[in-house]
Amino acid sequence: MRISAPIAIVPVSIIGLGNVFLGDDGFGPLAVETFRCEYAVEPVAVEVLDLGTPGLDLAPYLYGRKLVIIVDAVHAALPAGTLSIFSEHDFASERAQLRITGHDPGLWESLAHLRLSGEAPQELIVLGVSPESCGFAEQISPKLLSTASEAAATIAQLLMERGVGCNLRNEAATPNLWWLPAVQVNDAAVA
């Protein structure tokens, strides 16, 4: 007999995707960490996760969610640091022609699996940023570093529009940006 899950599923996931060692590809993890430090959410309602580059292993973090917001660097011919919002429909319909992010295959396949098993998230949003450069062992570009707070504010707005409680902290917590050199972490704190 199957026992019900002993841990309740958190209804909302804020997910950062990207490789922190590939310069601006690490924007997703940076943005969700910035959000976590600047905004307070109810922990039983919202989880904030840096998932790195999980491929098909995305599925457990989308499973049964009401709302998923994914932050990722997108391949777009727009000025670096431009934020764009995509609904699931946007990239489902464009699927045949393009990949929005480097992490699409895993995302797409995980979603398709979950849809078949009836456990797909009710709403999925991709908050994309146009990167300047995704080179190996590069630092994140100053432009994207300064966009992190804007991305955090956009996440907060997306949540509030959907009735998910989210408050700007009186004093921001210190982000754990362990992969960035100290000088960049200081820049992030100043920004």
Next chain:
Amino acid sequence: MARISIDPVTRIEGHLRIDVEVDGGTVNKAWASCTMWRGLEAILRGRDAREGWVFAQRFCGVCTTVHAMASVRAVEDALALDIPPNAQYIRNLILIGHALHDHIVHFYHLSSLDWIDIMEIPKADPAKAASIAEGSSSWMGNSRRELEAVQTKVKGIVSSGQLGIFSHGYWGHPAMRLSPELNLILFNHYLQALEFQRKSCQVVAILGGKTPHIQNLAVGGVMNAINLNSLATMNMDRLGMLQAILEDLIPFVQQVFLVDSCLLAATYPEYFKIGRGVSNYLAVPDLPLDAKATKFDLLGGVIMDGNLSSVRPILDWKDEGFRKAVTEDSTHAWYQGGGPLPPYKGETTPDYTDFKEDAKYTWVKAPRYNGSPMQVGPLANVLVGYATGHALTRKWTDTAFDQIAAVHGLKVTPNDMQSTMGRYLARSIRSSMLADLALEHLQLLTTNILNGDDTTYNVPQFPTGEIMGMGMHEAPRGALSHWVVIDKGSFTNYQAVVPTTWNASPRDQKGVPGPYETSLIGSPVVDPEKPLEVLRTVHSFDPCMACSCHTLDATGKEIAQVKVQ
């Protein structure tokens, strides 16, 4: 003669290219090429040895945990540091949770569609399918209603003509032979597996603080605070939660995954004769049971030339034979240098030349054990266990053999396991073993805590001179070792010899090919346009090329060039 280039091989983690030459319907030459460069070793040099694991677990986007673990073990080895038993058990439970997750995803989501024909599912009789499934397993999720619901979903996809992620399968291939009912049963489990993928992640998350990328490790132990009277720490509630998840997860492993792999084995017995490849096997001991890591629940060993009676056990991590035997050769890899170097002296300086089959053709180096290529992975783990008489390995291997014989009337021997199908079967046998061991290690942890031991960490002390260490882990894809050189507490060299490097190894200085390459020689290819047989054998190794450079191709150019409209 036909030349087939599969690039990229799909349904794997990362980017792999396979080239084969087919003559008269049979493969006679093969090359495996990894088209990504993993540069993390360069990032680790100069870092504080205590934080190396945080970076090392980004070697891969998928098996993050395994590199974190091998990294702390390497530093602890250099320091000859004891690890409190609680920390060993907590680490072991994390490793088991990760491995079960990995094996389930590989069997169902990454490889089962090489054997299941989705297009046959609409023809199935769900009542007949339910009776077949219930006859071979006590699993509760095989009811007629459940199967009907899945069939309805598949009918919807097929009739819409919008196959989505299933549009690239080799449907209708003559090498697909499951009946419509068996296709339905297996695809039902394919979907159910998603729930258990999630549950095995929960085991890792509860103990590791987060998954992927656990947060609880430290050189010297783990950072889990144990206090049975505190709500915020490891307490009886958490332990009970783990027990409940495991009791939910284990039946799926032992009554579904294992049974399904037996079903595949019985339907496709010719794959016990295909894909043997390099028949030298290497497994390393894991799941240590004491502070000094003298006793282990999983055995290590070396088998040469497929001769199980020749097994040399590797009893613990200090094994000098292993430490002296491992080298890496860059003759055919896109790195400077050529002939074999021991990992402590390893170099990782790129030297990209494009794919040149007689010269350099991959980013993977050629690891060798006393000069020989070795196959690693669940099969090596199971064969070493079986050959050394390891009770748990025997129990589950014999269970699988009995299941295949009883339900399908086919006799399988340990020697048959040295094959493509043997690698699939070994993965489910190993998972069944790990499922038993998960409960055992949870019990060990609970008992130790109840006996009053709440220690989880010993403080590392770094000497001023140069020290070297090696950390092993029998990862889901096989033997993993991290080799570190430390001076004044910082890394001066860092080399990881990873399972897929062993298996995807290119030819070495002497021209001897690696396991993927060898396993494909002699494989049938009925239709060169649809080389399904080649994929089955490549997938049987569970390739994981996912290092950290997934968005770059070999020239450093972005692979995905798209415009957002």
